[in-house]
Amino acid sequence: MTKESPGTLDYYLLHADADHNRPTGLLVEEFVLADDLSAARLRSAGWTPADGGWWSSAAFARAVRTDARLRDRLAAVDRSAAAALHERLGGGPLPDEAALRHRFREDVPLGSGAPLRLKPGPVVHRVLFAGNPDERRLDRLGAVLRMNTRSDRGEPGVRGTGRLRVNDTNVRWQLRRVGGDVAWCIDVTAEPADPHSLRWMLRQLVDVARRHGLVPATVDRLA
Structure with missing residues (x-):
């Protein structure tokens, strides 16, 4: 594993089908961690020019985790690959990460609490x-x-x-x-x-x- 820090946000290409022949947009996500580093919420936004640009949907973020057919249409990429697709599909330069966070409008709350202690040892x-x-x-x-x-x-x-x-x-x-x-x-x-x-x-x-x-x-x- 490299010791270079990856980008803060997670980027995925959205494809029309599981064969990944035709990318149709982007999915950008971020897990917000609590002070104890458990996940407090998932923030997510999609960009599909066919649907008019950026949108945010908690239901879609959940479906990515539960629907294998939808998940098969995703390909994890770095920011540079996401930016290249965004420009190729007519969106121009991809907004920076601070601007992308303003597209996160419907978060998925995630449970967090004190750890369940099953045996002595580190968390x-x-x-x-x-x-x-x-x-x-x-x-x-x-x-x-x-x-x-x-x-x-x-x-x-x-x-x-x-x-x-x-x-x-x-x-x-x-x-x-x-x-x-x-x-x-x-x-x-x-x-x-x-x-x-x-x-x-x-x-x-x-x-x-x-x-x-x-x-x-x-x-x-x-x-």
């Missing part, structure tokens, strides 16, 4: 994802996440474990199946607890997972 930040990538994508994701899969074969649902030292903080993450094998998550711990390093690491992990077919749904705190 776990669980990033829950929608999507079901194929084995090839999962293998590529595991490689980019620098995961060791051999040591986790006996732990149910765990695909692999990665580690990185960030600013004197030891960060550990696990990619695992959850919810009766219907969803994926990345569980992240940081010792000693450092919110700045953890926030940076969560952003990095989400950005990598997005590029491999997973769509972030929320960030919870567990223990």
